[in-house]
Amino acid sequence: MKKTQIITTVYEYDSIDELSKEDQALVNQAKDAAHRSYAPYSKFNVGAALLLENGEMVQGNNQENSAYPSGLCAERVAVFYANAKYPDVPVKAIAITSRTNGSFLETPVPPCGSCRQVLLETEDRYNQPIKVILCGENKIRIVESIKQLLPLFFDKEMLNE
Numbered sequence: 001m002k003k004t005q006i007i008t009t010v011y012e013y014d015s016i017d018e019l020s021k022e023d024q025a026l027v028n029q030a031k032d033a034a035h036r037s038y039a040p041y042s043k044f045n046v047g048a049a050l051l052l053e054n055g056e057m058v059q060g061n062n063q064e065n066s067a068y069p070s071g072l073c074a075e076r077v078a079v080f081y082a083n084a085k086y087p088d089v090p091v092k093a094i095a096i097t098s099r100t101n102g103s104f105l106e107t108p109v110p111p112c113g114s115c116r117q118v119l120l121e122t123e124d125r126y127n128q129p130i131k132v133i134l135c136g137e138n139k140i141r142i143v144e145s146i147k148q149l150l151p152l153f154f155d156k157e158m159l160n161e
Contacts, residue, residue: 009143011141012141013141014138026051026133029049029057030047030049030095031104031135032049033049034047034098039062043100046075047060048095049078050091050094052086056086058085059078063077073115074096075094075096079118091123093130096108097135105137108140116146116150120147120150120155129144130146132145
């Protein structure tokens with residue numbers, strides 16, 4: 001029996017200053033979006049910002065609803081908006097940040113499973129990886145592809161088997 005090890009690579013930084021200017025701008029857009037999220041129930045504000053291949057930056061934030069399943073995460077708001085407005089433009093990167101009790105979290109929060117699947121579908125749609133920047137106040141984590149966060153992914157190829 002052959003064993004294969006699956007390894008996920010995550011790069012970790014201590015400060016936003018260690019990032020490229022482009023990545024810093026994207027993180028700042030995500031922070032801006034988090035300030036405008038609608039989270040009256042959880043009080044957990046999430047902001048996301050996408051960098052598109054054409055240089056455009058698109059923001060999204062979580063939108064809650066008293067009928068909880070009706071809300072939507074920041075990452076999906078941003079991706080769906082980008083796909084609606086720029087349907088033929090690939091996503092290069094996404095920055096995600098979270099805040100609660102009036103301040104940003106110290107440690108980055110990764111996307112939920114549903115958001116990971118939507119990001120994976122977006123990678124596959126455009127056949128190019130999406131860099132994921134997870135930003136906390138004292139730590140930033142970067143993966144070069146959503147597949148690093150979802151290594152045992154389900155994709156359209158499995159529907160044809």
